[in-house]
Amino acid sequence: MGKALIIGCGGVASVAIHKCCQNSEAFSDIMIASRTKSKCDALKQKLNGGKTRITTAQVDADSTEQLINLINEYKPDIVLNLALPYQDLSIMDACLATKTHYVDTANYEPPETAKFEYKWQWAYRDKFKAAGITALLGSGFDPGVTGVFSAYALKHHFDEINDIDILDCNGGDHGYPFATNFNPEINIREVTANGSYWQNGKWIETKPMEIKRTYDFAEVGKKDMYLLHHEELESLGLNIKGIKRIRFFMTFGQSYLTHLNCLQDVGMTSIEPIDFEGKKIVPLQFLKAVLPDPASLGPRTVGKTNIGCIFTGKKDGKEKHYYLYNICDHQECYKEVGSQAVSYTTGVPAMIGTMLVMNGTWQKPGVYNIEEFDPDPFMEALNKWGLPWRESFAPVLVE
Template sequence: MNMKASHDSNQTLSSLEEGGVTSPPGYHHADPFLYRILEEEAKKMRRFPTEAESVLWEIVRKKQLGFRFRRQFVIYDYIVDFVCLPLKLIIEADGKYHFTEEQKAADSVRNDFLIGKGFSLLRFTNQEILANIEQVKYKIMEKMEELRSKTTAVGGGNQTTPPSEGLGEAGRVLMIGAGGVATVAAFKIVQNQDVFTDFMIASRRKEKCDELVKAIHDKGYKADIKTAQVDADDVEQLKALFNDFKPELVINLALPYQDLTIMDACLACGCNYLDTANYEPKDEAHFEYSWQWAYKDKFEKAGLTAILGCGFDPGVSQAYTAYAAKHHFDEIHYLDIVDCNAGNHHKAFATNFNPEINIREITQKGLYYENGKWIETEPLAVHQDLTYPNIGPRDSYLMHHEELESLVKNYPTIKRARFWMTFGKQYLTYLDCIQNLGMSRIDEIEYEAPLADGSGKTAKVKIVPLQFLKAVLPNPQDLGENYDGETSIGCRIRGIKDGKEQTYYIYNNCKHQDAYNETGMQGVSYTTGVPAMAGAMMFFKGLWRKPGVWNVEDFDPDPFLEVLNKQGLPWHEEFGGDLEL
């Protein structure tokens, strides 16, 4: 390749409204470029508060008044002293300079602007705060009660909140799932408690959630993490949990069979939604976005955001494509997403994520897009060697992958889009054996099994062979300790810029042992769990909020990729080279 660039530090952020993406309802940040300047100033102000600000902070912090307050917080082009986002209440502590004529005029403009955006303001002088904090506290509580009484009850519970804010407070997140990807996401959420203020983990087995919390605490992280049991196939159970915890965002890291039940519960309870894999029915090895895209109008009418497929692929692969389209191409013509796992877990046969989902995906027919048509191939029939950075050549197989479906829709200049994944000879030999023995079947069979009570009696039971196989294969969560090598995932793109053809390769390499040392999980879980947290962070920062159902490339990729750089998934670019495809 002729030119390379690495992105291990901040990228310049673009306007929230570039490309027709409007700012979200509820609270807002400044234009991202200005936001970074304001946020640095806000950090200084948080470190060096005035005496009055410190006194006022002591009475509103830690939800002492029933709601969370933030201090020195950026809203639009202003830094406010204190804000309760669910009630849209701003409190200002005014020093002497606020009484100058020039500052009075500036404050008046600022007040009118924020009130016009739906905020209420309370202003106290420093003298008032220091001389009679109890009276100040009473006035704040009185105003909060007034605002609460004007809001609309949401979700059938007692919580009240302005409709534009959704159900619950900003930063309140519920994660469903306790597997390898969820473990990584949980570690990353706990590492960013300034964004994720309240955190619950729920799964079918509560003890798995409790074990995950213990693993986090054993690593030295201090966090109050709640856990709960829930059957994600049961909408009523989900609704009861959501109404009790009142999350603003639900991160779905459960099985893809459960996407629709969780989305239904989110709609019923006023919660926003994010997942990492698209829906597929349990009784059919087939996945496409049509089932979830059908929810678009429902989420729009409810004023809720649903972010689909925010893992690596799908997820980061779409952000890479969006970044390329935004910065490097006028038209993208050829897109190849390449996914290589060059690691070794030292097992005869194991899958890197849920075996049931993994084997269903791999044994499907291949599918790619070319010249406006979808072309089907036999499973793993098309393959060729591709060279991966720091790894070398690996046999790569053409597969169907869901992000192609949304990318060709959102980038209509694409002439061909394909997805490639590497597999070793031993893996494919075992996979062929599993299929030939009928162990990859997903239909039920009847089997006469001995009872577990040791009585010698038997009973007829129905089992799904693939689910039985999952029970005897190594648990993907246990692979990390001895896993060496690395993954390499990226997008190879050919298109036009300023009338000239250009080639471009954007990718990330992730070492399995680095992932394990940080989270106890291997690199495949890491590369999916980190983007899930990053997407949730984009939501809470107001950068990825708009009512409806969206794929990752529907949002600005710049701030998302900036977060990935900081959170363990730095990305690299190569220009002008041979893409091999």
Template sequence: MGKVLIIGAGGVGTVVVKKCAQLPEVFTDIMLASRTLSKVERIAQDTEKRFGVKIKTAQVDADNVQALVQLFNSFQPDLVINVALPYQDLPIMDACLEYGVHYLDTANYEPKEEAKFEYSWQWAYQDRFKQKGLMALLGCGFDPGATQAFTAHAAKHHFDEIHYLDIVDCNAGDHGKAFATNFNPEINIREITQKGKYWEGGQWIEIEPMSIHKPIDYPGIGPKESYLLFHEELESLVKHFPTIKRARFWMTFGQAYITHLQVLQNVGMTRIDPVRFQGQDIIPLEFLKAVLPAPDELGENYTGETSIGCQIKGIKDGKDKTYFVWNNCSHEAAYKETGAQGVSYTTGVPAMIGAALMLKGIWMKPGVYNVEQLDPDPFMDMMNKHGLPWHEKTGVDLPHEYPN
């Protein structure tokens, strides 16, 4: 079907390469590129050993548009999958426009100097991609990504109007480390230390970081303390489903994690502004990232599972209806298949699925799109076939306060 270039050699990149390698009829030629060639080559060798598929490799600076265009000219991809850092979304999109190739990512752009998550920068590319006949698919991981497909599936098959949406994300795994983050530490810590916010009554309501929390019961796991955060798919979902009265995002954190994070914040280690040290400027959070375990090193002894889903209340045929759709993913099973832990797996598999649907022409139209704007059925069908089976319940008693 097409040649795919994957940029980024972390845990998610590892999963994307290995899932693409298992579909050679769709991904006819695969290249993996990153700033660090040794990481890329290690993943490529492991992929060939596991699946017998040869992966091309390249070194590239994803901040450098001309270096990217040069690489595109050499490999001539039909699709670029960006699983690098969110700061690099715009340079990669610029390079895709200049060369003329479709684009997919798993996380929205944010400027390096400010922990600010919003789609405005990428939505602004709509006309340029449309005019070039190119497609950009934004946020095609799990959350964002699969959670938006879940919501679109609910809207298509279960509701006339969605009124209340709670995205609930639990990682009940244990990696045995005192403190480690399941995806890029820099991005993870920036995300949870900024102010939280949720959508209600047609506006965003801002709260202090981690100030609203409560136990939520997760399937097969049980009650886990869950914290209200802002997450990027909320911005997109309330735009594309205007009947939503309230939308919130909840994520679990253990007490030890919270304590470590509070101490690091108190001593200034989560700062993203430069600090002068021994004659040079360093960013404390970037230094912290360097000393913490890398997410792609956590998989080997990781036990337990993740549970991510959407709890929805709305109207069907004039009556109130509740609906819950979710996936549970085993860290051990993910590691056995790909050599990566479950959080990387749940992000990487949807990226492969979105890419496959684009290359097959099922999800292909010029412009910039979020996942919920596309037909959820083929995506959810592929989730069941490629390692992320989903489950659903209707008429469930949801553990949230819903106004009458």
């Protein structure tokens, strides 16, 4: 039984909050606190009546002082950060000041540069250790489940893993010519950045979308996928024994890419502020305001996601291949929690990671990436809470 403060009330938070309420044995009390309180109240109204007691609050998560006051007032056992990556450090500071455990799903990004690195959050290791509290970084799907899959593969199937290909396939169709499945600003910053992969201890940088492959995904079919930089490459490169190469691929349809190229060509994806009618605006933030809200895609998205990792390594001196993945159906997710599968596949692991830190299974003072914990309880919970995993010992490899 525990008490969690959940910050943010967008697409991912909505799923995590539904899941906390389904898991009232672990979450006896939750507070939903976000910038727009009316969204928290609407969700509370929808979910009230179960065993989990829900309260709501307004908070600006850029303000450590406001967060400290809220934590002191509510006294949660843990804070689950489901706001945006820009708020990670202010929330970690508030957790330190109040000695409260911390969980998130995305690494800190400075608003003015699209940089995906753990260095800012890893700099908190000693402070969290000294305070005797745990920070669990990246408890979504990717990062998140991909790290748990890697730790599980190493623990149960390999003596060393040399190669990991993370394949993130969204075979869903929302019927719009262009929309993003999670926060458009964060999504577009990620896919317009240079790509990179980790090889023999070094980053190899590519132009955005320079490397393309086609893969035949179970229950989805053949899709084009592109190599992107992704934050878990950095931590897995350090934490998984024997690693020589890690790559991350994400599928994109032609319509998405054509629109994205056009938006980029006209300057709409820029994060440099411009003067517009006497006011400073960031083009990408303006674009976000005119695109469909990802939370509204749920009812109209059909199809499935298929996300997982293909491992190549050695067991008893022999080369071995192993594929761990999850398939999730957009409409099934919508029926269960009112959201599409991209939010679902992030919100469920966010709830599970929070539960494991809160109930002590995963507590160790300091700041840790998810693959640094024992993967077994998390793998068991994925099957129980809606993201069952599948495995193959003879996967088709990516060229």
